[in-house]
Amino acid sequence: MTRRTASRRGTPPAEPKYWQLKTALTDALDAEFSVGQVLPDERTLAARFGVARATLRQALDQLELEGRLQRRRGVGTTVAPPRVGVDVSPARQTWPGAEDDPWSVDGFAVAGAPPVVAHALGVPRGTALPVVSRALVAEGQPVAVERLYALPSPEPADGVADADEALAALRRQPLEGQDRSVELGSADAEQAGALDRLPGSPVLLVTTRYGAAGRVAAVSLATYRADTCRLTFGDQPLALTAS
Amino acid sequence: MTRRTASRRGTPPAEPKYWQLKTALTDALDAEFSVGQVLPDERTLAARFGVARATLRQALDQLELEGRLQRRRGVGTTVAPPRVGVDVSPARQTWPGAEDDPWSVDGFAVAGAPPVVAHALGVPRGTALPVVSRALVAEGQPVAVERLYALPSPEPADGVADADEALAALRRQPLEGQDRSVELGSADAEQAGALDRLPGSPVLLVTTRYGAAGRVAAVSLATYRADTCRLTFGDQPLALTAS
């Protein structure tokens, strides 16, 4: 196959191979595969489509990014289930750790504030803060991890000793407001381990600021698996879910 | 921590090269580069770090995903400015096209509903619907495009003729609620063109359902550039933005 056989001036738009591959695979996924089914291995697929493995992988990368596929080293590539919806509405004005909070506490430490947290809380960089680590599981799968940084509470002598104490200290203050932001990021080694992904996997980074006593009293950095999660918010008054 | 059977051979941690590269580049970016500055070209960088260009590109891909870099074919790689915050709060309960709506109308058509839209609106797949195309510009850059699908309004004979009419028809109904969801996607060719990116670029896909008359009356599919955008929502009562 000499490239660009280009009989006549042909090749008008020149659509990349990996893009055509992705389209072909998407169609095949819709038509011939069911959730959980394992695909042929990459070398076989590449041969079948007549491309190099790197090119095929470019197409698979995209499909994994879109949540259509799930790849596991040593195991294989499987068809992914639809993304799970996770409610992140700031509407229910409650502190973390409230009654029906689905997050589970995972650890506690006193550590230096990362720059972004220090900035949000208005403290110098590296200030020692109580940090609560939490995790969220949905449908049997870990979907998010969180680090919650609290401003040292004024009332107990100083310093809380564990996660429950830290959360209780927050709850003693009236919550005046909260806001969130969502952006794309990539998992560091630690997050990747907790989320059962490889480092560098795409994640949705949700930053929450909790307001109390006229200032930001706590900041949470939550990391959601971008391949398996769909974040929802707003009043969901309309029941239209069945297929 | 991990085992690494003390084989005495070199590579104890086995951290991928592209990961180390990414770290090194991140540090260099923080220390020695300013926003807008152009980096050396990929071949030069690869040689400087002693790796293949493909490996270097793996590191650059990650940094671009995280919004640290911006690459343009034929031009070069530049240091990206911080992401712009875009408010997507569903709190201001208004229809699209209200007074201070920053979106600009871009086009109008009557077209078949894609499956996801048909499902949300509860109509058969392919049903012809009025579609308003809009675009959002922030800080001089296109950051998002949108397709707004409306249920045909009952009152005018049938069918609206242009975008203004379609939006006006929506505004005549009382808005009862709205919810949104955010997930990761990749830009198709058309969206990529409008957003000044290549097809397949990572985007944040925001789906909005507008409720009126006890059912979903309109659905919007908005596509935000994931590299340049940070979506915000919630009451932002706390002014803490300066560096």
Add this chain to the structure above:
DNA sequence: CAGTGGTCTAGACCACAGC
């Protein structure tokens, strides 16, 4: 152990921007 996906190399050519 064999088989999977993950990393890496050293090339090549293509598409586009700008001179």
Add this chain to the structure above:
DNA sequence: CTGTGGTCTAGACCACTGG
């Protein structure tokens, strides 16, 4: 035209999972 990033190849080896 030159120089940039984007695509593609045909290999190789590594890290992990499972029988």
